[in-house]
Amino acid sequence: MTADPDDEGELQGALSALPRETLPPKALEERTVQVLRRAGLLRAPRRHFWAMGAAALVLVGLAYTAGAARSGLMGDRGPRYVLLLREDAAFHVPPGGEEALVAEYRDWALRLRRERRLLSGEELDPAALLLPRVASPPEEARVTGFFVILAGDDSEALAIAKTCPHVLYGGKIEVRRIHPT
Numbered sequence: 001m002t003a004d005p006d007d008e009g010e011l012q013g014a015l016s017a018l019p020r021e022t023l024p025p026k027a028l029e030e031r032t033v034q035v036l037r038r039a040g041l042l043r044a045p046r047r048h049f050w051a052m053g054a055a056a057l058v059l060v061g062l063a064y065t066a067g068a069a070r071s072g073l074m075g076d077r078g079p080r081y082v083l084l085l086r087e088d089a090a091f092h093v094p095p096g097g098e099e100a101l102v103a104e105y106r107d108w109a110l111r112l113r114r115e116r117r118l119l120s121g122e123e124l125d126p127a128a129l130l131l132p133r134v135a136s137p138p139e140e141a142r143v144t145g146f147f148v149i150l151a152g153d154d155s156e157a158l159a160i161a162k163t164c165p166h167v168l169y170g171g172k173i174e175v176r177r178i179h180p181t
Helices: 005-016 026-038 049-071 097-114 154-162 165-169
Strands: 080-087 118-123 142-150 172-177
Touching: 080 154, 097 118, 097 142, 097 165, 154 172, 165 172
Parallel strands: none
Antiparallel strands: 080 142, 080 172, 118 142
8 A cells, every 4th residue: 555645745744743852763653654554544634634624613613602502601691582573564664775774673683792682683585384375374464584682581672672673664573582492
């Protein structure tokens, strides 16, 4: 079994990066690598290994962040609430148009994120899938988006909801506490 010269160079580079006092004699190092490779105990490093390592680190980071958020390690200051944004015929877009409206929601959400109050938020597609299927959905205020926030209690969650730009334009906000898991 012959080794790829590039892989040997990487291995030599990695070994030479060790502190001087731990480097084995060059001949012993080469002989050990050869014996381990023949025995199938050491394989040449793959060129794409760094990408797999980076992907693994990202997944570990995401899992940690999700677990930390659930366990309260990320500054959790109380229970979670969902703010369901509802619109009906009373809702109107401000004179600045849709862009101005989006900017207001974004600024509001960024402020909550800086305060470590906002966990997530999304605009929802206007089309709804209803069960049981009906020809047309009821004309009540439809849910158009949501935010998940942290608040100390119900009154604090309501106070946060009142600051949302949605209410300025005739929208309604349904505030519901999320049961802990």
